[in-house]
Amino acid sequence: MHFELLATDGHTAARRGRLTTAHGTVETPAFMPVGTQGTVKGLTPQMLRETGTQMILANTYHLALRPGEEVIEKLGGLQRFTGWNGPILTDSGGFQVFSLADQVRVSERGVVFRSHIDGARLELTPERAMEIQAALGSDIAMVLDHVVALPSPPDQIVEACRRSVRWAERCRDVAGPPHQARFAIVQGGLDVDLRLWCSRELVSLRFPGYAIGGLSVGEPPQEMYAVLRDTVSALPADRPRYLMGVGRPEDLLEAIGHGVDMFDCVLPTRNGRNALAFTDAGPIKLRNACYADDPRPLDETCPSPASSFSRAFLRHLFLAKEMLGPILVSAHNVAYYQKLMRDSREAIEAGRFAEFREEKRRRWHEG
Amino acid sequence: MHFELLATDGHTAARRGRLTTAHGTVETPAFMPVGTQGTVKGLTPQMLRETGTQMILANTYHLALRPGEEVIEKLGGLQRFTGWNGPILTDSGGFQVFSLADQVRVSERGVVFRSHIDGARLELTPERAMEIQAALGSDIAMVLDHVVALPSPPDQIVEACRRSVRWAERCRDVAGPPHQARFAIVQGGLDVDLRLWCSRELVSLRFPGYAIGGLSVGEPPQEMYAVLRDTVSALPADRPRYLMGVGRPEDLLEAIGHGVDMFDCVLPTRNGRNALAFTDAGPIKLRNACYADDPRPLDETCPSPASSFSRAFLRHLFLAKEMLGPILVSAHNVAYYQKLMRDSREAIEAGRFAEFREEKRRRWHEG
Numbered sequence: 001m002h003f004e005l006l007a008t009d010g011h012t013a014a015r016r017g018r019l020t021t022a023h024g025t026v027e028t029p030a031f032m033p034v035g036t037q038g039t040v041k042g043l044t045p046q047m048l049r050e051t052g053t054q055m056i057l058a059n060t061y062h063l064a065l066r067p068g069e070e071v072i073e074k075l076g077g078l079q080r081f082t083g084w085n086g087p088i089l090t091d092s093g094g095f096q097v098f099s100l101a102d103q104v105r106v107s108e109r110g111v112v113f114r115s116h117i118d119g120a121r122l123e124l125t126p127e128r129a130m131e132i133q134a135a136l137g138s139d140i141a142m143v144l145d146h147v148v149a150l151p152s153p154p155d156q157i158v159e160a161c162r163r164s165v166r167w168a169e170r171c172r173d174v175a176g177p178p179h180q181a182r183f184a185i186v187q188g189g190l191d192v193d194l195r196l197w198c199s200r201e202l203v204s205l206r207f208p209g210y211a212i213g214g215l216s217v218g219e220p221p222q223e224m225y226a227v228l229r230d231t232v233s234a235l236p237a238d239r240p241r242y243l244m245g246v247g248r249p250e251d252l253l254e255a256i257g258h259g260v261d262m263f264d265c266v267l268p269t270r271n272g273r274n275a276l277a278f279t280d281a282g283p284i285k286l287r288n289a290c291y292a293d294d295p296r297p298l299d300e301t302c303p304s305p306a307s308s309f310s311r312a313f314l315r316h317l318f319l320a321k322e323m324l325g326p327i328l329v330s331a332h333n334v335a336y337y338q339k340l341m342r343d344s345r346e347a348i349e350a351g352r353f354a355e356f357r358e359e360k361r362r363r364w365h366e367g
Numbered sequence: 368m369h370f371e372l373l374a375t376d377g378h379t380a381a382r383r384g385r386l387t388t389a390h391g392t393v394e395t396p397a398f399m400p401v402g403t404q405g406t407v408k409g410l411t412p413q414m415l416r417e418t419g420t421q422m423i424l425a426n427t428y429h430l431a432l433r434p435g436e437e438v439i440e441k442l443g444g445l446q447r448f449t450g451w452n453g454p455i456l457t458d459s460g461g462f463q464v465f466s467l468a469d470q471v472r473v474s475e476r477g478v479v480f481r482s483h484i485d486g487a488r489l490e491l492t493p494e495r496a497m498e499i500q501a502a503l504g505s506d507i508a509m510v511l512d513h514v515v516a517l518p519s520p521p522d523q524i525v526e527a528c529r530r531s532v533r534w535a536e537r538c539r540d541v542a543g544p545p546h547q548a549r550f551a552i553v554q555g556g557l558d559v560d561l562r563l564w565c566s567r568e569l570v571s572l573r574f575p576g577y578a579i580g581g582l583s584v585g586e587p588p589q590e591m592y593a594v595l596r597d598t599v600s601a602l603p604a605d606r607p608r609y610l611m612g613v614g615r616p617e618d619l620l621e622a623i624g625h626g627v628d629m630f631d632c633v634l635p636t637r638n639g640r641n642a643l644a645f646t647d648a649g650p651i652k653l654r655n656a657c658y659a660d661d662p663r664p665l666d667e668t669c670p671s672p673a674s675s676f677s678r679a680f681l682r683h684l685f686l687a688k689e690m691l692g693p694i695l696v697s698a699h700n701v702a703y704y705q706k707l708m709r710d711s712r713e714a715i716e717a718g719r720f721a722e723f724r725e726e727k728r729r730r731w732h733e734g
Contacts, residue, residue: 037687038680044414044672044691067683071660075679083676293438305411309450312442313405316434320404323690324411 001139001181001208003240009353013232013259016348019240021087021139022179023079024054028240028261029344031252031337032057032089033269037066038082041269042327043334045083047305051331052338055087055139057264060132061096065115065122069135077137089264090138091244092129092171092185095213098147106146108163126170134176142211143171145185150217157189165201172205183209183242190223192230199234210235211242212260216251225254232259249278249340250364253357256344268337272330275318279336280360282367284311286329291315304335368506368548368575370607376720380599380626383715386607388454388506389546390446391421395607395628396711398619398704399424399456400636404433405449407701408636409694412450414672418698419705422454422506424631427499428463428491432482436502444504456631457505458611459496459538459552462580465514473513475530493537501543509578510538512552517584524556532568539572550576550609557590559597566601577602578609579627583618592621599626616645616707617731620724623711635704639697642685646703647727649734651678653696658682671702 007016017028033040033048036059040048048056058078063069075081078088094111097104101113101122110125126144133141144167146160168184176182184202188194202210212231215224228243235241242262243255252263268278275286279299284291294311298304306314306328317325340360347356374383386393400407400415403426407415415423425445430436442448445455461478464471468480468489477492493511500508512531515523535551543549551574555561569577579598582591595610602608609629610622619630635645642653646666651658661678665671673681673695684692707727714723 037683037689039684039689039691042690042694044694046672047411062687066687067659067679071679071683074660075662075677081677081680083680292434293441295442305413310442310448312434312438313448313450316404316438317406320429320433322404322406323409323693324406326690327409327411327694 001179003209003238005238007349009348010351011354012257014256014344014348014353015259015261016345017240017261019055019087021181023085023087023139026054026087027345029252029256029341029348030055030262031341032262032264033334033337034059034264034266035082035084037062038072038078040330040334041273042323042330045085047331048084048334049086050305051335052342053086053334055089056084057089057091058082058136058138059093059096060090060129060136061093061100063136064093064132065117069132073135073137079137087139089140090133090136090142092142092144093124093132094129094145095147095245097124098149106163108166110144111146126167127174130171130174130176130182134180137177138180140181140183140209141176143168143182143184145187145213147187147214148189150189150214150219152189154191157191158194161187161189161194161198165198168202168207169205172207181208183207183211185211185213185244186231186235187214188231189214190219190227192227195227195231196234199231203234203236207239209240209242211244213244215243216246221251221254224251225258228255228260229258249337250361252337252340253344253360256348257353257357268333269330272333273326275315275325275329277314277329277336278333280363282364286311286315286318286325298329298332299336302332302336302339304332306332368546370576370605372605374716376715377718378721379624381623381711381715381720382626382628383712384607384628386422386454388548390452390454390506393421393454394712396619396623396708396715397422397629398708399629399631400701400704401426401631401633402449402451404429405439405445407697408640409690409697410701412452414698415451415701416453417672418702419709420453420701422456423451424456424458425449425503425505426460426463427457427496427503428460428467430503431460431499432484436499440502440504446504454506456507457500457503457509459509459511460491460499461496461512462514462612464491465516473530475533477511478513493534494541497538497541497543497549501547504544505547507576508543508547508549510535510549510551512554512580514554514581515556517556517581517586519556521558524558525561528554528556528561528565532565535569535574536572539574548575550574550578552578552580552611553598553602554581556581557586557594559594562594562598563601566598570601570603574606576607576609578611580611582610583613588618588621591618592625595622595627596625616704617728619704619707620711620727623715624720624724635700636697639700640693642682642692642696644681644696644703645700647730649731653678653682653685653692665696665699666703669699669703669706671699673699673702
């Protein structure tokens with residue numbers, strides 16, 4: 001993997017870059033739709049490509065439980081298995097173990113838990129997390145981290161953060177496929193000093209990329225932005241920065257302004273399945289009666305697989321419980337996010353990201 | 368609408384024809400996937416087009432209840448509303464009233480019932496059925512018929528059949544959109560004499576096309592085939608013949624051999640949603656463990672939107688309850704049906720439909 005910094009905005013910390021992987025190129029800032037179980041819910045790889053998506057995220061925890069990484073490896077790796085032939089980032093499974101699994105017990109060695117699917121007793125260690133991701137064959141693998149819920153007692157946050165650094169080093173030292181890059185994950189809750197310490201420690205381990213984890217877990221946006229700004233400032237300029245699990249369109253613009261390059265979030269697809277469409281005039285709730293005979297597309301400025309359908313038809317699909325509703329609005333929302341990234345990249349190149357961000361915010365709030 | 372008979376098989380009663388409508392051409396024998404609520408479940412119009420589909424069926428009963436035909440008319444008719452810009456046939460709503468609605472009461476005037484959605488009291492008369500279909504703007508509208516369950520007492524079958532003929536005449540005499548053709552529906556249960564009487568009566572009313580209704584409702588296939596053969600023989604050679612709601616691939620080949628031109632059935636999409644795929648080696652149940660690491664596509668001879676995926680991946684999607692499973696296998700099954708129609712048309716043109724049918728049957732049964 002290779003990361004190239006192409007331009008900076010000048011007035012903000014926003015950056016324009018390019019990630020080159022064995023499975024293709026990703027222009028940054030980039031948004032990765034989430035394909036938890038090897039599919040971005042409701043979209044064929046072809047539809048996904050048509051939204052402007054260049055890279056997706058897949059979940060190691062889910063895929064290791066079902067169908068199992070050995071099946072995916074046998075069938076030629078994630079790209080061959082899923083039909084998405086572009087770049088893929090896999091998470092380490094840590095976040096899912098701590099949020100989905102049962103009877104979770106952490107030790108220095110790793111984490112022991114029961115599968116949320118069949119109750120099977122399993123262990124995830126830093127070495128095992130890298131082994132699974134090697135079998136999956138993703139382009140970017142994430143280190144295993146110890147994730148704690150926020151708020152938690154400060155000593156627990158500190159201890160988890162320190163353990164995450166020790167685990168990151170163990171992950172780094174496992175041999176992996178030559179094409180696969182590893183990203184470290186900065187933890188530390190909302191404690192800026194701890195975040196800075198964690199960043200420095202991880203940077204000294206020299207990873208090809210750095211993620212910021214454990215944010216957007218319920219804290220007010222302003223708190224997240226403050227932590228984010230300070231954390232990013234401690235990361236090396238020549239490495240990509242990835243903000244995990246964030247977020248709303250306004251969060252993405254804010255984070256880009258602080259110098260973040262990569263994002264993933266379930267919001268566009270999860271909201272799409274629930275009849276909520278993102279548009280330049282703010283979110284639209286398609287179940288509302290006011291759309292019953294609205295002939296307009298969701299957003300005239302955003303081409304997507306849903307562009308040729310009226311709001312009235314999309315509303316009908318949701319009321320009639322037809323699969324095509326979730327399919328089309330998910331595709332639209334992903335396309336909306338990708339257009340936001342494309343427009344951000346152009347604005348950064350033109351040195352006018354701050355104006356662009358202001359204009360977007362104004363339109364979203366005016367509705 | 369214009370129907371042209373292009374070729375006959377010579378050894379069977381199979382025919383090769385072409386239906387020309389305001390929204391495009393349909394090569395016959397033709398299979399129409401069912402888009403009950405204005406969408407063939409799980410498929411975008413583009414995916415549907417890629418399966419080789421030329422014409423779809425939409426259900427008047429469902430669309431009149433929700434969103435209402437006045438909404439669809441206001442938004443430019445079914446094609447504009449649904450995004451499927453090819454030919455559409457609408458049924459009359461009769462079959463659905465008799466199978467889905469509550470408190471159904473029939474009189475000579477029409478049928479009064481309660482909506483299965485909200486319990487609203489509604490009336491469907493022959494005139495109203497044509498009025499709704501005129502508003503929908505379909506290319507082919509079906510007359511309202513009185514459908515009885517099989518088995519029923521003979522006098523009820525006779526009475527319903529006679530009423531269907533009287534209703535057909537009333538439907539014929541309602542003014543409709545100039546581009547819309549009306550098809551009559553032959554009823555008469557499994558009573559061949561009654562079927563022949565009904566056919567003669569309807570033929571004397573001079574419709575542009577004739578459907579055969581009330582079959583494939585639980586009777587043994589051989590009984591259906593016998594009734595079908597005799598009924599078709601009483602219909603004019605220069606008008607298209609449409610067998611409603613049938614059926615399995617073997618039923619389609621049998622019916623084509625008796626001279627049927629058009630079909631509709633929910634089987635490819637309903638089975639697709641339930642992980643059953645049609646192939647030349649017979650149906651495949653994708654949940655079976657034997658497909659867990661099967662790298663082969665569903666059917667190497669049938670190009671479809673699912674062709675680039677392994678059986679192992681498709682099985683994974685169903686076990687993981689991912690929407691993409693139903694989407695891809697529905698698309699495959701519709702593509703399989705369309706290929707069966709395409710191959711049938713070629714076989715008829717070459718005068719070798721009987722051999723083609725034998726070969727297919729042999730392969731389906733050998734597995």
